[in-house]
Amino acid sequence: MTTELPVLAPPRAAHRGRGTTYVLLAALFFSTSGTLGKSVMTAGITPEQVAAVRIGLAAFVLLAGVALVAPRKLRVRRAELPVLAGYGLLGVAGVQLLYFVAAGRLPVGIAILVEFVSPVLIALWVRFVRRHRLPGPVWAGIGLAMAGLALVAQVWDGVTLDGLGLLAGLGAALCSAGYFLLGERAVAGIDPLGLVTWGMVIGAVAISFVAPPWTWPAGLLGAHVEFGAWLPPVWLLLTLLVLVATVLAYVCGISALRHLPASVASVLGLVEPVITTVAAWVLLGEELAWPQLLGSAILLTGAYVVQRKWDVLVG
Template structure:
């Protein structure tokens, strides 16, 4: 019962995390539409999040920020991929393609995690996993608009796929880090590293900022209020909740739960931004989500069978590095 309770709590935290992440899409898009460049939004968002969280952790729980030299790659990779990479590529994507499409592309990451488990960890996966991957690829072709009258931007789709690769790194590195370290310390270190990397990369781009108010549906808020909201509710809180959840869930199940994000994002983008998708893109989104869900469930079944017959640890906490 205690184990079920822990899993239920982790599942709840994961759903809270992805709902908060989804809310960042329409708000980020609104800030971009107000005249900000993707690099500027990402740098300010992650920088503010790091400033709000890291000093407090260093002051109140300094041990949480201590990592052995042999494991420094964990917070480093988590910060570079799971924080900077995901956010930077995501904002490039939403500046060029609809928010819902960007969210669906990012959530190709469960498929990538399944491929990692099979190829790198050499774990046999059921046929349902590969059928799920085929569905996801078919959906991706439809979403990318590879047909007559295609309107989606190629660079936007490429940025969404790059964000998916970084998101897979977020799952694999975050799961391992959450089981070995204090999630609060991992989150703070990851945000600090991600902020430094994002600011450094952003200096190579045109940093465009604006003082224009941000429009969300019929509401208008000043940009100086929108950015802290994006930092707290779209960055600090979802990263904290997500890392705590990864400490109590198999990474593939966490990836499955992440598929709630594009659904929430699509509803918010429709309600707040008036964005709509064509019929083919909606069908592609359904196929991709179905493929991702099938892939994740297939790997979870392997995990469950391994626990029953071999009394082993979860696949995602096995000795090979993520």
């Protein structure tokens, strides 16, 4: 999942240290989704089913928890329903589904890196749809990100990556950009925790059309799969995927934005693909060639430059 988060201005009583801790925890929790999900897929569960289980159970946990502890946060005005629906369809269902399709066909580290092209797409939306002029460093960042993506894909070899996996990763980046832009608009009138909860619920309903609950392979939950040096059961990995990589990750991410501006939080969030790549190497044995490692660094540098200028883009 993408770690891109909606804009939320921090209150006066913000604590930068606390916000930094939250955003780093969110990046750490989000980074586990690729390795957990791909290990589950080795048991025979499809990417669509993994995404459906992740979103559906996370929606249940969040809705039950918020309804019991803070039901007022679930209040939504009728006028806010269209943007909330778009947020759930693109930012939750679209991102998670396409990311798992990409991770099933590409190394996990590359799948998450391709998704981090989303700041570039946001910048282009701001330039050509909102008609804001972009400063020179933003164009430089876009150029770096595209050059890095070309190295990651090794285009000189006719694109050595799986074509469908690469398209799914770019689709996840597009949905992640939509998540950010729609979230920026929605959070102005909807409580962030309520936004995440209803986004999960809408996403769960949408993805149920792709992978209905009655098609989930319950018989595989007890199967054991390789996860680094361990052989845990599928049900344990799915539990971690739902509670750690989804619920805790989203809650920490939203909490971070109570204390940090989105521009700072998004830059700190760039540690996510780094952690994801290292985890995939250690737990799944997925090594990248040196041009791909170089391209990863260039892509992240470009995304960093674009995100550092986010305040200018949305001003």
